[in-house]
Amino acid sequence: MDPESPLQHEQFLTLFTSSEPAIRAYVRRLVPTRNDAADVMQGVSLVLWKKFHELDQPSDFRKWSFGVARYETLAWLRNKSRDRLVLAEDVLLTLAHESERGEERLTAQREALEDCLEKLPQPQRTAILAAYAPDAAMQDVAKQSGRTVAAFYQWLHRMRLQLLECTRRTLQSEGLT
Known part of the structure; x- marks a missing residue:
């Protein structure tokens, strides 16, 4: 060529x-x-x-x-x-x-996390991605999700744990642990 x-x-x-x-x-x-x-x-x-x-x-x-x-x-x-x-x-x-x-x-790990994010329902995925967007204001993201800021942080913590576990399972099933 x-x-x-x-x-x-x-x-x-x-x-x-x-x-x-x-x-x-x-x-x-x-x-x-x-x-x-x-x-x-x-x-x-x-x-x-x-x-x-x-x-x-x-x-x-x-x-x-x-x-x-x-x-x-x-x-x-x-x-x-x-x-x-x-x-x-x-x-x-x-x-x-x-x-x-x-x-x-x-x-x-990145690919496994992306796969796990894709498995989430659209509203959850959108809220998580909005929380980690550059210049994201948690107050605005929490309000858009219909939660108080404190409740949103608790929800986000639970979601991170869920994504971490999903990522670990995915890597383990692929023999990458």
Whole structure:
């Protein structure tokens, strides 16, 4: 496929956009500051685009991008090796490995939680999502649900416990506990 084709560009953007927060979090766990992570992410983004044509299966994009991020972080580490705040390469590799394993678990947990949320009746799901929306005012969410603020907090606590149990059961049934 021509690396400049609109289809490849669209496919890359779709995969990168959906994976970018996880890649950024992965890089952030490996470098000292957010600014360092932003610097590394610039390099990661460029390498991912330049080498996208080498990716065999789009379903492997996230795993592949973590590998690229690991190498870009190691390159950053070599360039910054004079700085006392930079981790030794063996420590960084250990952190990278643990972060990759942790990301798989977090992804499974996120998917299980989404499945559990989908099982809730629409009014309950709407109230929960409204409570966790950015800039949500609990007084407004409680009022929309027809509860007092205190009653809404109690209800929300019970719902969180229910979702936690559902998520645990889902992960356990999939052998991911």
